[in-house]
Amino acid sequence: MKILIDINHPAHVHYFRNLIRIMKDKGHSFRVINRNSKMINYLLDCYGIEHVIRNPRPKNKGTLASLRNLLVMVRHCIRESRRFHPDLYLGFGSSACAIASFFFRKPCLLLDDTEHNALNHKLYKPFVKKVLTPFYFQKTLWKKKSRQESFNAYVEQLYLHSKYFSADDSVLERLGLRKGEYVFVRYIAYDAHHDIKARPLDLASKKKIISELSKKYKIVLSLENEDDRRDVDFAPYLLDFPPEDVHSIMAGAAMVLTEGATMASEAFVLGVPYVYLNPLRVGNVDCQCRNYPDQAHQTTDADAVLGYADEISALDYSAAKRRSEIESMTLDPTDYLIEEVLKFCGKTVNR
Numbered sequence: 001m002k003i004l005i006d007i008n009h010p011a012h013v014h015y016f017r018n019l020i021r022i023m024k025d026k027g028h029s030f031r032v033i034n035r036n037s038k039m040i041n042y043l044l045d046c047y048g049i050e051h052v053i054r055n056p057r058p059k060n061k062g063t064l065a066s067l068r069n070l071l072v073m074v075r076h077c078i079r080e081s082r083r084f085h086p087d088l089y090l091g092f093g094s095s096a097c098a099i100a101s102f103f104f105r106k107p108c109l110l111l112d113d114t115e116h117n118a119l120n121h122k123l124y125k126p127f128v129k130k131v132l133t134p135f136y137f138q139k140t141l142w143k144k145k146s147r148q149e150s151f152n153a154y155v156e157q158l159y160l161h162s163k164y165f166s167a168d169d170s171v172l173e174r175l176g177l178r179k180g181e182y183v184f185v186r187y188i189a190y191d192a193h194h195d196i197k198a199r200p201l202d203l204a205s206k207k208k209i210i211s212e213l214s215k216k217y218k219i220v221l222s223l224e225n226e227d228d229r230r231d232v233d234f235a236p237y238l239l240d241f242p243p244e245d246v247h248s249i250m251a252g253a254a255m256v257l258t259e260g261a262t263m264a265s266e267a268f269v270l271g272v273p274y275v276y277l278n279p280l281r282v283g284n285v286d287c288q289c290r291n292y293p294d295q296a297h298q299t300t301d302a303d304a305v306l307g308y309a310d311e312i313s314a315l316d317y318s319a320a321k322r323r324s325e326i327e328s329m330t331l332d333p334t335d336y337l338i339e340e341v342l343k344f345c346g347k348t349v350n351r
Contacts, residue, residue: 003084006077007034007051011241011262012332012335013043014159015092015111016319019341022048024265024296031084033076039243046244052080063119070123071323074099088344093120098127107344111154111337114141115283132340136287149340153333154326155283157267160247161332162323167251167270175220175239179252180216183309185237186211186258187277189224200259201277205302207233209257212306222246230258233270251319255312257305261285271323273312296323 003023005016013034020030032049034040036056044051054076058065077089077100089101089108101108107129114120115138124131130147131141134155139211141148159165172179187206201209210219213239221237223229229238241249249267250256251350256267265284267274276285276298288296294315 001028001088001341002031002084002086003028003088003090004031004033004077004081004084004097004100006073006089006091006097007032007040007044008073008094009035009092009262010039010043012092013040013047013049015155016090016132016158016162017047017049018159019337022334022338023152023341031080031086033080035073036123042243046242061226066119070095083317088341090341092283093117093124095120095123095127095159098124101129102127109340109344111155112141113137113282113284116280130340132337134284136283137156138283139288151331151333151336153330153336154265154269155333156262156269157330158333158337160266160269161334162327163292163332164334165247168245169248169252171241171248172247172252175249177218177220177249177252182220182253183213184222184250184253184256184258185213185222186222186256186260186263187228188259200279201300203231203341205300208302209305210234210237213257220253221251255309257309264288264296268292269323271295271319271321271326273297273315273317275299275308275312277305289295292322331342 002104003012007013024030032044032051034044034051036053041053055069055072058069073096077096081100081104086106089097089106091110091285093112093114095109098108098110108127110124110128110131112131121141125141133148133150135150136151142174164215210221213219219237221234222238223234228234250267250272251270253272256263256272257277258264258274259277260274261278261282261284264274264276277300279300285298286297289298299305
C-alpha cells in the first residue's frame with residue numbers, strides 16, 4: 001500500500017515515525033510531505049525519513065493568511081499525489097491531506113486531539129473518511145459516530161510508550177544534569193492560527209518563575225522564539241542539546257513547566273509532574289488535571305506556578321511508577337493506528 005503523510009508540526013514526526021518504520025518493514029511505501037520548518041526537517045532527517053519540503057508557516061496568523069497557506073499546502077499534496085499515486089492519505093488534522101484525497105477519490109484517515117482548532121475542523125470534515133480521536137477529546141465532530149472513532153490512549157504514547165522509548169541516561173551525564181535535581185522549562189512562540197486568542201504569560205512573569213525556581217533547582221530552558229533567545233536574562237539557563245534528546249531530559253526532570261500542550265502531555269505519559277503555562281483549554285490537559293491533581297496543573301499566574309512547584313517538590317513521587325500505571329490503563333496507540341490503516345486495504349496486523 002502507498003501512503004501519503006502530511007507533516008505540519010514537529011510532534012507529527014514523532015506521531016508517525018514508528019508506524020512508518022513498522023509498515024515499511026512489512027513492504028508498504030510512504031511519501032512524506034512537510035512544512036518547511038528547521039525543526040521538522042531536522043527530525044525527519046534524524047529518523048531517516050525521506051521527505052518533500054513544502055511552504056513554511058505564514059508570518060501573518062490571520063484567517064485569510066491561513067486560508068491562502070492552505071491552498072498552497074493542497075497544491076503540494078496534489079502535485080505529490082500525481083507523482084506517487086497514494087492509496088491512502090494520513091495526517092494529524094491535515095486539511096490539505098483531506099482535500100487532496102477528495103480530488104483523487106482515495107480515503108483519508110486523520111488523527112486529531114485539538115478541540116480549539118475549529119477552522120481546521122470545518123475545512124477537513126467534508127473530505128475526510130474517518131477521524132481517530134483519543135478518549136479525552138471533548139468535541140463531537142459529526143452526529144454520525146462512524147466517522148469519528150475514539151481510542152483509549154494518549155497521542156504522545158505513539159512515541160513515548162515504553163515499548164518504543166527509554167530515556168538515555170548518557171544525555172544527562174553529557175549535560176551535567178542529575179536526575180530529579182533540575183526543572184525543564186519551555187516557552188513557545190504562539191505562532192499557530194489557534195494561538196491567536198491566547199493571552200500568555202508576560203515576559204516579567206516568565207523571568208520571575210525561572211529566577212525563583214533557580215534558587216532550588218538547576219533550570220534547563222528551551223525557547224522557541226528567537227527574540228527570547230537573545231535576552232540576556234534567559235542566557236544562563238540555555239543548554240545546547242540536539243532536539244532528539246529532549247525527551248530523555250524531560251524524563252529525568254523534577255518537573256516540567258511548559259506553554260505547549262503537547263510537551264505537557266509528553267511529561268505526563270513519562271510520569272513527570274508538569275505545570276501547563278497556557279490559557280488555552282485542551283482535552284488532554286483537562287483530563288490529566290482532573291484525574292491526576294498531584295501531577296498535572298494549569299495556570300498563567302506566576303505566583304500560582306511557584307505554588308504548584310512547591311507542592312510538586314514536596315511529593316513522595318516515582319515517575320516510573322506513574323508511567324507504568326498510566327500504560328496499564330491505556331493501549332499501545334501505534335498498534336491501534338496500524339490496524340486502522342490496514343483496514344483500508346483489508347489486511348490485519350501481523351503481530
